[in-house]
Amino acid sequence: MMNRNRYHNKAQAFPVVLWLLLLFVPSGAGAELLIRITEGADSAIPVAVVPFAESGSLPAGDKVNSIVQADLTLSGEFRPLDPSKMLSLPSERSEVYFRDWRLLGQRYVLVGKLSRNGDRVEARYELFDVNREQRILGETAAAPVSNIRSLGHHISDRVYEAITGDPGIFSTKLAYITLTGEGDQTRYRLQVSDVDGKRAKIRLESREPILSPAWSPDGKKLAYVSFETGKPVIFVHELATGKRRKVADFPGLNSAPAWSADGRSLLMTLSRDGNAEVYRMELANGNLARLTDHWAIDTEAAWDHAGRGIYFTSDRSGGPQIYHMERPGAEPRRITFGSRYNARPRPDPVGKYVYYVHQRDKSFHIARTSLETGEESVITRTGSDESPSVSPNGRLLIYATRQNGQGVLTVVSADGGAAYSLPASEGEVREPAWGPIMK
């Protein structure tokens, strides 16, 4: 009976999350990204995601357990068991025989039941630790019938957190830019999709370049640079309503927006005072504070994880390198020395590493430097790599690269071990930005 109580508490809390998601009225269906898993990590944890038992009329199409299985696979940290190899298909605790799962070499087993409740689908699911023969998770979650994928991603997040201790990122969103056509037919599209590339929605379409999408910390807005007026201008775009506001349209560059943790200000690169410098703009009143002052290019700023200082790219040493300014006004300290081209720093959310674009020989890779030891490691094996963006739990990294001459997105584990790529079904995809975990 204790378990029952837990089910009900969760059932009350969860629908709020899904209704918030529903408020994001889609402005247009986008072309979905394909998903291609290229390699898994050797250390992946074996987990059995048993097909969920179903009662009542449930929508055809995506199965919740398939979504969970795919999510756990793409994290690179799990190796789900092929359901055809399962000896039994339990859907609740009394049906789970630990010996069978041990025999199959599984560390964890997820079982569950789906039922229809009006226009909603309810999932009851339980996660077991096979070695300890213990249940480590037992919850209920519900979502509108039309939102099965959200339900699947939510369960993936819960399972991931129960096993690793870190929050899952399967319910988060990606923003990116697609490019199709040539000449008059050229179209840039700002799109938002799930982390597996599904459910893509077009948020802005333009004949002129769009770049540098950046998520507000609450996941409700995107800042980006659009050339729709013939020059780079920074906009802030409210996803729920589609309302947009020009926030920076000064003479010269208006580029590289990055949000502060409280969502009230944007770092940006402006050249209004002569050349590219980093500024901070208070969004409420448009007040500007200049943070860098140098004849060199200063751009691509991002707050450090503590929110006190900034990382940015500067070519004050002769070529682009990463600098850290401990607090606004402090003397910048150079932190990259390993090659002649290091740019676009993106710190992880826990303050362990800063990731950036790194040139080695003739190729561009994503590298990271440990903030503790200063040690640098190259983590991508592709070339022409750009635009690193770290997942909100710090475990994964998405970046843009080229495959067969086309721009694709690739996700790797933060140490470079596992990988999957997200090519566009048509044309190029670039400039990924990993959205925050929605509270």
Next chain:
Amino acid sequence: MMKKSVTAKAFAMLMSAGFVAGCSSTGETVEEEGYGSDVAAIDQDGGSTVYGGADGDGVSSTTLTDEERQAAREQAEQQALRDITVFYFDFDTSEIKQDARDVLVAHARHLADNPRTQVRLEGHADERGTKEYNLALGERRANAIQRFLIVNGASRGQIETVSYGEEKPVVRGATESAHAQNRRVELVFK
């Protein structure tokens, strides 16, 4: 009215040599000048020539003096130079190449002689490196050309600059030749 012409010949010519012009990026701010005062300072009738209609058969070469021939030749040379409107750069630099200087001087003179002429300098980078850094690099290239034109007689009010970074390559592809053709500033006359 003048359209850019990117000929292979001009490209090859401009790709050679790597003279460092005296106006590499220094970040000094060029003073904002009133557009009106620049225009007033120059004799507006002096720079333009009005030609008649279709009855041109009265002109014969025998009426030209040596000085006139020389002037005509120079004018033709200047015109030929000004047909080149795209200027190329080395990777991650904004240094104007030596053999671009004569062409840019011709453009600067033309702008000085025609104060109502407006030009837009469009700065570009190749696809290598990061997009935002390339946006700033494209601007620095456009600014380098702008400073050169101003130093050589054009007025600031005639020139506007914009950077497209790596967003508008003329040649797609990852070859060195494609990269070289994409690292450029284009002069677009209105």
